[in-house]
Amino acid sequence: MTYCVAIRIDAGLCFVSDSRTNAGVDNISTYSKMYTYEDPTRRQLVVLSSGNLATTQGVIAQVKKDIKKRAFKNLANLETLEDIADYIGEISVEHQGKHTGGGKPFEASFIVGGQIRGQKHGAFLIYPQGNHITTSRDTPFLQIGESKYGKPILDRMISPGLTLETAALCGLVSMDSTMRSNLSVGPPIEVLMYSLDSYNAQHRYRFEESSEYLRQLHAAWDERLKEAFGNLPPIAWSQTWDQPMGQER
């Protein structure tokens, strides 16, 4: 499994991805799921991938090849982020069609985000079927992979006005929650913060399993949550049931 999240705020974009892949619990490997393309001062793109590893590797290899041979459509020349999402969707569907896996398709999902000079920054989630959705002000984040464990903290915290740093922390806490609850999501954790109109991704981090920072963050968050519980309103004892239940004898 995998967990990747992209957050779009006014100040830019944050991307967080894990690096664990597995085919059964006894066949676990480490692969980065974050691919970046940068054309300094003109475009910065980040692709996150989830799903069948053969499919995602095939798609990313194709994306790289198309850039190299200056194909008609490639990450360097497509005009908009939406065109890029369409393009990745097309390649993904094509690759999935090649190997049908005896009925169970080798599906993959992608997130692509970034900024092209003169345009707004943005992010798109590309479904296995090749179609895509983008963020809105009400839903400023996209998730692929094992998304449920890490969703509540994003639902509560992410709003367009956050700083990049806070958004990245939310992404990391969301990742930490997912790792704790699901073995198939694991480090190294990659984080990329893209600052609006910078056209480069200077703030990239890769946190290994042994990372002292990840350990600190995990411990600090646990500590803060325990404090938070101490400050919640006590259960309203006066409230009673509308109707007594059960009690059959």
Next chain:
Amino acid sequence: MTYCVAIRIDAGLCFVSDSRTNAGVDNISTYSKMYTYEDPTRRQLVVLSSGNLATTQGVIAQVKKDIKKRAFKNLANLETLEDIADYIGEISVEHQGKHTGGGKPFEASFIVGGQIRGQKHGAFLIYPQGNHITTSRDTPFLQIGESKYGKPILDRMISPGLTLETAALCGLVSMDSTMRSNLSVGPPIEVLMYSLDSYNAQHRYRFEESSEYLRQLHAAWDERLKEAFGNLPPIAWSQTWDQPMGQER
């Protein structure tokens, strides 16, 4: 869908359940998923249910009927909590066998917990197949239904030494996270706190959709989380990638 959780701590047991059932998003109803049986000073039992409503209603109706007609096996005479879990598993499998739903079985899961005089308190999760698991000191809670959204907060917070009140608050926050992320889980929310060796469940609450307390809890938790983020260690800027990625031109 449904979300129910049972928490076993040294001080007793907490049960939290929602009341929404749905058959598609345009067919939503309200049913309690918490059934209690009390024999004051001798036994207190709580059953939570999740899954196909016809199955869970059929199982609970059978449980009530067996008590009434003093069947050979019923909630009033079975000797241990484990026997009770076996018994509910048997009825559940039998009911599921009656209606096979054209290939898709009408599955149901249950949690049963409580205390029988002279024995330890406990809780069991009964799978649709009729077998069951119980809690441990490392895993002091059980969940049925839409469990992923609400699991991280329980994983972080629940330990056997908590007070009943704190455990119930954790259960409510876990429920709040689930409701926020999944439309098919909704109020009224029922909470029951069972205090060790009390053999009664005097602390029962039912929070309606309009509940001022639920609103306050939701707002307070959001507030506390935002504060918590302000106190996290900032991302370790000095850390760099092991290897530069992408950047193909």
